Amino acid sequence: MAIPDRSVLVLYGSETGNAQDMAEELGRLCARQHFRTQVDELDAIDLSALLQHGLVVFVISTTGQGDMPHNSLLFWRKLLRKKLPPGCLAQLRYTCFGLGDSTYVKFNWAARKLIRRLENLGATTFFENSEADERFPDGIEGAFSTWAGRLFDHLLVEHPHPDCLQPIPEDSILPPRWSLAPALDAIQNRYNGVKKVEEPLRTGPPPSRLLPIPDGWDATLVENKRLTPMTHWQDVRLVSFDIPIRAPGDQLQCNPGDCLTIYSKNFPEDVDKLITLLDWQSIADQPLDLTLCPSLPRGLFTPQPCTIRNILLENVDITAVPRRSFLRSISHFAEDKDQRDRLLEFTQLDFIDEYFDYATRSRRSILEVLEEFHSVRLPAHRLLDVFPLIRGRDFSIANSGASTSATPSSEPSTTTRVDLLVALVRYRTILRKPRQGLCSRYLASLAVPSRLSVSHKPALSPIHGPANARRPLVAMATGTGIAPVRCLVHERLSHPDPGPMYLFFGNRNRTADYFFEDEWEALERAGRLKVFTAFSRDQDRKVYVQHLVRREALLMAELIPQNAIFAVCGGSNKMADACKEAVFEPYKEAGDAVAREKELESLTWWQEIW
Known part of the structure; x- marks a missing residue:
């Protein structure tokens, strides 16, 4: 009798590291049952490798607007090739765990798209697929732990070791x-x-050595300016870098929605x-x-x-x-x-x-x-x-990435300026010592003209370009969520005859945290932008962005049939949900609800929440 193939391939598509951490944990889980286990990112694997393992486990998060994570795009393109014959993955036995956030319109789409494509190519599951939601009471961690425990029991019963070896107990450490x-x-x-x-460095700021980031860029800090008053509770910085060309013809190009990744x-x-x-x-x-x-x-x-x-x-x-x-x-x-x-x-x-x-x-x-x-x-x-390793931290680029040059204007530009709007993370918990984010502390320590290695992460769901610039734009942003909106506004203004633009911006106080106020007022005076502001702490009754949007229901009803782009950016999931309700509900109530519901399904709703 043939010995069962006891090899398990665990693959992850991860944007912030959660899916990778869980894939590593599943690898250890399988190793305890004496499986030959390989854990890797999706882009590192050829499709043929899927058929070289007895079982394959996918752990994949959804990013952006229902997109695949960046480290799975190459794999996904391979899987979508039209020349792949039906049934080519008939030998594949897999299971999939999806990570998502139900406040996004396309919840867990990456996992669902992957499962659908695997099924189309003949693959079958050996264990039930599952999805986790950031909004669960126990978060993604709780859902994953429960699912992983059931998977361990399933493997123990359905895929026992041919020599009846018992699992390596939890109190025994695995080989590194x-x-x-x-x-x-x-x-x-x-x-x-x-x-x-x-002599080792034991005090002072972090070391200044440039890291060998694959496909990275050498950036020079040219501004690290606090925008909020010193008396304000939050330190928000405009952090600007100049990024020179890497080689002739290889200059950084930035688009709205792109991120610059900082390695703390x-x-x-x-x-x-x-x-x-x-x-x-x-x-x-x-x-x-x-x-x-x-x-x-x-x-x-x-x-x-x-x-x-x-x-x-x-x-x-x-x-x-x-x-x-x-x-x-x-x-x-x-x-x-x-x-x-x-x-x-x-x-x-x-x-x-x-x-x-x-x-x-x-x-x-x-x-x-x-x-x-x-x-x-x-x-x-x-x-x-x-x-764990330090992972790069993504920051939405806050400008159009305009080129600059240290040489006379007749010479071609050699440097790209990149602005980031960074709220330094500092807060208190039940512990006595205040908490501070690693990247926040690192950025705060950098002095002009520090050099560091960065990388560029392009947007996966673009809403820029000449055709999109002619469409109306309704941007709803709170706090540092104004960064990608500013980039989008800059880009639209670079095209002839951009469509009308409406900005709904909210924060706590006008005098303390109305970011880029001078820019917005200048554009409004020029008739190129209409601005609505909500500063929740400036009056007794709190007013938020969604309240202003709902007040403009007639304007929304006028823009929706014009194929407008709706962009929601900020750090609050509740705010994103409330803005969507403020747009959708009055529109459906003012006409044929069924017909308008169908119309809203095709609406461009671009969301960037962190």
């Missing part, structure tokens, strides 16, 4: 997927016992504290040859020479809220039994509320966890296997 052991072992031999290193770094004092906690002082500053390691995780952008301290400063996110998988991993290295038991308790599904209270709701950092569970002695070679 990525190990620094070869590089660490080589230190003594390479230097024959004499290890000369430079840690502060030396935090890294030094972690090195001390884990007792890595003797090896932290020894040069590492990472080429000796058989494999390294995607997203590890490490210049040479490299040390453990460099990796911690530039690549490892020690300020992230720890996932349950991280707590489980470090529990194996807790020398104190009570601390080990407590860490394991956080990872149990029955105690998920305690995990949320301890980590998620309080926004406790990995560094703070290691300070509390001080008996943890993680071996340095497991650094990359246990700690």
